[in-house]
Amino acid sequence: MAGRGLHHVTLISSDAERSCRFYACLLGMRLVKRTVSHEDPGTFHLCFGDEVGRPGTLFTLFPWQRVPRGRRGACEAWQTAFRIPLGALDWWKRRFQEADVPCGIGWTGFGEPCLMFEDPDGAMLALVEAAAPVAPEPRNRSDVPAAYAIQGLHDLVLKVRLADPLSELFREILDFNEIGRRGQLVRLAAHDQPGGTITLDEAGLLPRGQLGAGSIHHVAIRARDALDQDSLVRALHDRYGIVATESKDRIYYRSVNFRSTCGLLLELATDGPGFDIDENSERLGMSLKLPPSLEERRGELELLLPSLPLPTSRRHESEEIT
Template sequence: MELLGIHHLSAFTANAQKNLDFYTKILGMRMVKKTVNQDDPSVYHLFYGDEVGNPGTELTFFEIPRAGQNHDGNNSISTTSLRVPNDEALDYWKTRLDEYDVENDGIIEQFGRKVIPFKDFEKQRLMLVSDETNKGVAGGTPWERSAANPNYGIIGLGPIHLTIPELEPTEAILTKLMGFRRAGEYLHHSTGREVIVYETGEGGTGAELHIHVRTDLPRERLGRGGVHHVAFRVENEEKIREYLEELNQLGIGNSGFVDRFYFRSVYFREPNGILFELATDGPGFATDEDANHLGESLALPPFLESRRDQIENNLKPIDYKP
């Protein structure tokens, strides 16, 4: 079975309002859903994406208000890439990041592409990557009302970086279960160490994992500025159930079938302990809101709707004017 690419990535923040301001006002992404963590409705779950939050464009954050700082390390999702249309866009973004005093390494080359490594206000490890030479999975469409120039806007998630101590068991899951194939390697710009690239589906920036093998790092301790899990695109619920059956046959522990209302999922941990999710492309974020007004009010899945008053009373209001 073959995955279609990256679906979404979920990280931690300790401050929903500052997070919202950074990703919408500085990075110009659209907040496509303001909801809660379905497993803990006392905290926000914010979704950012392209014009309607198409699969492959969604960067999401759980708010954990008292979370300590992430301690970067091994067994982790160590960098999240965001795609922009071309090399010219990176010139725009270098100027914009500097204008807003966003920590960045400037424009460099990585795996034959131009990129800008940078960090948000909580030291979340991020990277803008140019789609100038991309021939794989197509990107999304920036929101025309973006705070950033939509001609240069973020069009989706790019390569996701994993840092692990043992390659072989993870490679086996990627290639034998998930349909990934080895696509090449390069030397990392700051460590000088080899990074191995795997791709799935149509390949390209929207369907890659970049794996750093490190035996010299302590295990990462998750906190604000860290990443919880990465999700991969699966066509529909039927395919999810086929994957679930295969996971069970292989004896790989998993969540079982999960209905997230906006998509259907199954979760499991790969051998180095990183949490993977397989998620369907639909139904999508316009299921319970008009596409023109996504993210403007608190959206709750049907099974939480009866608790709306209690949930809203426990959340600190956040100010969002799209």
């Protein structure tokens, strides 16, 4: 790993089935894990990514059924951009038009061609054309051709009151480098692979937002392993006095949470062990996976959780998964 970069981004949605169809059917991302929130097991934790859910390709959801929309504010992620191959924008624009999803072609703050749109909960999203460092893989159960497929996270725009303090934390502790400034924008990069880039958008005295549907719940940064995670926690405390949570076993990675110097909720997530630890790679996302501590409640949780079909294409074909 040349640099840490993003491990995953977690969004709050208001409808598990609708969100699953949007991200898996329309966008062609693979549902690589269907599990629950460890702290709130009556809520799904749905994980989308590339074929095996590599760090940097992961976009995950907490579907808080029927929760009101959030209100955007200071020190939170406002827009998630996904990387697509060069020349793919027109294909995606036609696809969105056929699906009656409003979109518009434009440019990022750093001059990259992009297609801007929103998910059903109003989350701000974009597809950005970028030279692919690796060849795209075919996506199981998706009708998106590999030549146009989403390759992972491209950029995450964080709206902050002041950019420099958070930029320092990302540079000094999390191995990012500043690679550009334009107006109020500061771009940081850890590497050129998916998930390598973050943009800070300095907004001044912007009020705080309110979490809800369409809000980014937290942003996870990669740690190589548990030892690396421990060293990052010590560095955060020694330099900034930040006290992180204890390391928690999330089965597919270990996580530590902390608030940044501006209040942004961040997570340090280890690269492993990965999403295939309890499922064959061909069956990823096909069945509900629970932490061992919750297995005795499986019957109760299956009744409590909303039904979730596994989408197979943008034509909304589906089959039930259990």
